[in-house]
Amino acid sequence: MKIGYLGPEASFTHHAVKSVFTNEEYIAFPTIPDCLEALAEGKVDRAVVPLENALEGSVPITIDYLFHDVDLHITAELISPIEQHLMVHPDNVDKWQEVTKIMSHSHALAQCHKYLYYRFRGIDLEPSTSTSAAAKYVSEHKEENVAAIGNSLAADTYGLKIVEENIHDFHFNHTRFVVLTSEKESELLSFEQDAEKSTLMVTLPSDDRPGALHQVLSAFSWRQLSLSKIESRPLKTGLGNYFFIIDVEKPVDGVLMQGAIEELEALGCTVKVLGSYRKHLLEPQK
Amino acid sequence: MKIGYLGPEASFTHHAVKSVFTNEEYIAFPTIPDCLEALAEGKVDRAVVPLENALEGSVPITIDYLFHDVDLHITAELISPIEQHLMVHPDNVDKWQEVTKIMSHSHALAQCHKYLYYRFRGIDLEPSTSTSAAAKYVSEHKEENVAAIGNSLAADTYGLKIVEENIHDFHFNHTRFVVLTSEKESELLSFEQDAEKSTLMVTLPSDDRPGALHQVLSAFSWRQLSLSKIESRPLKTGLGNYFFIIDVEKPVDGVLMQGAIEELEALGCTVKVLGSYRKHLLEPQK
Numbered sequence: 001m002k003i004g005y006l007g008p009e010a011s012f013t014h015h016a017v018k019s020v021f022t023n024e025e026y027i028a029f030p031t032i033p034d035c036l037e038a039l040a041e042g043k044v045d046r047a048v049v050p051l052e053n054a055l056e057g058s059v060p061i062t063i064d065y066l067f068h069d070v071d072l073h074i075t076a077e078l079i080s081p082i083e084q085h086l087m088v089h090p091d092n093v094d095k096w097q098e099v100t101k102i103m104s105h106s107h108a109l110a111q112c113h114k115y116l117y118y119r120f121r122g123i124d125l126e127p128s129t130s131t132s133a134a135a136k137y138v139s140e141h142k143e144e145n146v147a148a149i150g151n152s153l154a155a156d157t158y159g160l161k162i163v164e165e166n167i168h169d170f171h172f173n174h175t176r177f178v179v180l181t182s183e184k185e186s187e188l189l190s191f192e193q194d195a196e197k198s199t200l201m202v203t204l205p206s207d208d209r210p211g212a213l214h215q216v217l218s219a220f221s222w223r224q225l226s227l228s229k230i231e232s233r234p235l236k237t238g239l240g241n242y243f244f245i246i247d248v249e250k251p252v253d254g255v256l257m258q259g260a261i262e263e264l265e266a267l268g269c270t271v272k273v274l275g276s277y278r279k280h281l282l283e284p285q286k
Numbered sequence: 287m288k289i290g291y292l293g294p295e296a297s298f299t300h301h302a303v304k305s306v307f308t309n310e311e312y313i314a315f316p317t318i319p320d321c322l323e324a325l326a327e328g329k330v331d332r333a334v335v336p337l338e339n340a341l342e343g344s345v346p347i348t349i350d351y352l353f354h355d356v357d358l359h360i361t362a363e364l365i366s367p368i369e370q371h372l373m374v375h376p377d378n379v380d381k382w383q384e385v386t387k388i389m390s391h392s393h394a395l396a397q398c399h400k401y402l403y404y405r406f407r408g409i410d411l412e413p414s415t416s417t418s419a420a421a422k423y424v425s426e427h428k429e430e431n432v433a434a435i436g437n438s439l440a441a442d443t444y445g446l447k448i449v450e451e452n453i454h455d456f457h458f459n460h461t462r463f464v465v466l467t468s469e470k471e472s473e474l475l476s477f478e479q480d481a482e483k484s485t486l487m488v489t490l491p492s493d494d495r496p497g498a499l500h501q502v503l504s505a506f507s508w509r510q511l512s513l514s515k516i517e518s519r520p521l522k523t524g525l526g527n528y529f530f531i532i533d534v535e536k537p538v539d540g541v542l543m544q545g546a547i548e549e550l551e552a553l554g555c556t557v558k559v560l561g562s563y564r565k566h567l568l569e570p571q572k
Contacts, residue, residue: 057346113319
């Protein structure tokens with residue numbers, strides 16, 4: 001089976017993929033749309049991309065692309081602990097406290113905001129396209145004495161030395177990755193256990209009368225269908241127009257869920273079912 | 287009066303500030319937290335930062351910083367049309383179709399995703415810290431034949447030539463900026479007109495029983511208080527824990543709003559009122 005993932009090599013997504021798919025072919029893609037398009041076009045059998053981080057929130061490009069551009073289905077979610085470390089070229093280990101610049105993905109820089117503020121105030125922070133791209137740059141520019149922030153897989157892959165561990169500001173830092181398929185029904189993988197939950201994308205009626213969202217939530221509430229998440233994203237038709245991503249703690253094929261979805265549609269809502277799937281918790285790296 | 291804003295010079299925020307504050311002292315800050323901290327510490331009298339874009343959604347760092355780190359109040363919102371243009375160094379106008387790299391803020395690159403995909407597929411896209419930082423780089427590296435994406439103020443400021451106008455993928459692209467003060471009651475400015483609305487930040491009770499959000503919305507719904515926005519953001523205490531940003535189309539001092547807020551608090555919710563304020567629509571640049 002071919003597994004597409006958000007690269008480059010040594011990314012957090014790569015780590016998640018390696019944790020659950022063994023003896024499969026991994027293919028890295030440079031962006032989330034590239035990875036999702038490859039699945040839609042049948043070039044890979046599964047795609048794995050980040051959906052949400054416990055600190056930074058949802059990954060907008062994943063949600064927007066799944067809503068607007070492709071018709072794909074979530075078949076599993078992978079919850080991975082995220083640990084950010086400060087790393088330098090091995091030749092610069094003795095002078096890491098005098099680094100001239102710190103590079104990482106903007107989310108990783110944000111996750112270490114307080115550490116960087118108190119420890120490296122005034123030092124140039126340079127956003128990179130990924131944490132592992134930052135590690136790669138550091139490995140190739142030892143004369144610059146720059147540091148990268150990233151995971152231990154990136155340090156291993158690019159031969160860097162971790163000089164300070166776990167520099168992220170908040171504990172409980174996890175990222176949700178989703179495993180996507182192009183077909184609604186697909187073979188269950190060995191790690192797909194736990195109770196099923198569902199993710200729906202709901203658009204309110206176009207007349208958008210006040211209280212419509214309350215009505216949507218009522219349809220779930222009186223049936224005692226628990227929502228574990230509700231989030232709005234812009235419809236891109238103008239400020240103030242949103243669709244909603246709703247996670248419900250039940251599979252979509254039950255009588256109550258079917259009833260709720262049918263009633264929402266009868267009320268003029270559009271409901272896109274992203275999938276019913278199982279959660280899988282990953283171990284921390286090393 | 288000193289007005290702090292998210293810089294650098296020629297940013298979209300700068301444009302918004304110049305549109306409503308005349309004859310005041312403008313001070314640019316490199317990051318949103320720097321700008322908000324300056325206001326909290328009394329170094330400026332107002333701070334202006336972006337809160338939400340019609341395509342990209344909320345600006346997470348603004349919302350999170352207002353929730354977690356400072357006690358500031360919204361006194362007005364500025365709605366500004368956002369137009370993205372492709373610009374090059376004047377010496378490279380004849381060969382702009384062969385640019386080797388296109389630079390801009392990651393949000394601007396995302397807003398022009400389809401244009402770039404169809405027109406410049408495979409060309410290196412480099413994220414910069416702001417659209418105007420990208421324009422500045424292009425003005426200083428004419429030998430590289432690189433292009434920047436940004437607004438016309440950036441083209442003017444850095445002497446670049448716009449070679450393709452309005453390359454953003456979706457029309458109706460606006461950004462909401464908020465004008466913040468450190469005091470709850472502050473003098474109204476001449477542009478603060480229109481009907482008042484309110485922004486609340488609501489945290490559900492810590493036992494977080496299913497349906498609590500539905501209950502919160504009911505408190506507004508049966509009072510016919512219209513919500514123009516509801517959005518969740520991570521509490522940063524673990525995946526699945528959120529607070530909610532709710533915009534209500536009424537000022538916070540009315541009887542019904544006071545009743546709703548008091549009842550939510552009695553139910554165990556925490557309600558932080560970010561302010562009751564007026565909307566101001568800005569003209570497009572030029």
